[in-house]
Amino acid sequence: DIQMTQSPSPLSASVGDRVTITCRANLRISNYLNWYQQKPGKAPELLIYAASSLQSGVPSRFSGSGSGTDFTLTISRLQPEDFATYYCQQSYMVPHTFGQGTKLEIK
Amino acid sequence: QVQLQESGPGLVKPSETLSLTCTVSGSSVSGYYWSWIRQAPGKGLEWIVYKYHTGTTNYNPSLKSRVTVSVDTSKNQFSLMLSFVTAADTAVYYCARGKSNGFGLALEHWGQGSLVTVSS
Numbered sequence: 001d002i003q004m005t006q007s008p009s010p011l012s013a014s015v016g017d018r019v020t021i022t023c024r025a026n027l028r029i030s031n032y033l034n035w036y037q038q039k040p041g042k043a044p045e046l047l048i049y050a051a052s053s054l055q056s057g058v059p060s061r062f063s064g065s066g067s068g069t070d071f072t073l074t075i076s077r078l079q080p081e082d083f084a085t086y087y088c089q090q091s092y093m094v095p096h097t098f099g100q101g102t103k104l105e106i107k
Numbered sequence: 108q109v110q111l112q113e114s115g116p117g118l119v120k121p122s123e124t125l126s127l128t129c130t131v132s133g134s135s136v137s138g139y140y141w142s143w144i145r146q147a148p149g150k151g152l153e154w155i156v157y158k159y160h161t162g163t164t165n166y167n168p169s170l171k172s173r174v175t176v177s178v179d180t181s182k183n184q185f186s187l188m189l190s191f192v193t194a195a196d197t198a199v200y201y202c203a204r205g206k207s208n209g210f211g212l213a214l215e216h217w218g219q220g221s222l223v224t225v226s227s
Contacts, residue, residue: 036152091212095168
């Protein structure tokens, strides 16, 4: 299985901050990388697919980058509703493994 | 608006079979990939399986021997069966519709999740 490792976890930040979450694969996965946001008691929501494509309806303050083994999710200016847990997922090879999650907390 | 709704028993006895159904509205099940994902209490996400409506199916190898999935186009439903369950299978089970984008599958629509507890 491809192992996905996220950092940091957790992450403390303030409203208005710019934050970056990193996801590293232990195998090259090209751009086969998705990012999801999950709030407590809710299903995950797709933010970014194919490493850098913004899902329809997702605010433009979210962006993704990277290719190969190293990927980042950046939130340019944190809003109160952005405090949640973020997961990366590779879809390069079955099983489509997720990272362990990064909980973004209010500082 | 695409909506997915999981349904099924919330309590299953050890060694029995967990059965869940995902009812889809606002979208046909035809022409899409459908997935099941689960999340144990307080834990991360675990991908279980995806199936294209015409038959292509890929499983998590760790669960493959116990998983059966099906797509019912007449009812617009996607179903999961997981046999010989243990307490380790206690989780919230999500169904999701996958979007094929040239770089694999992204799970763009999710159900709200169904908590299944395995206990005698």
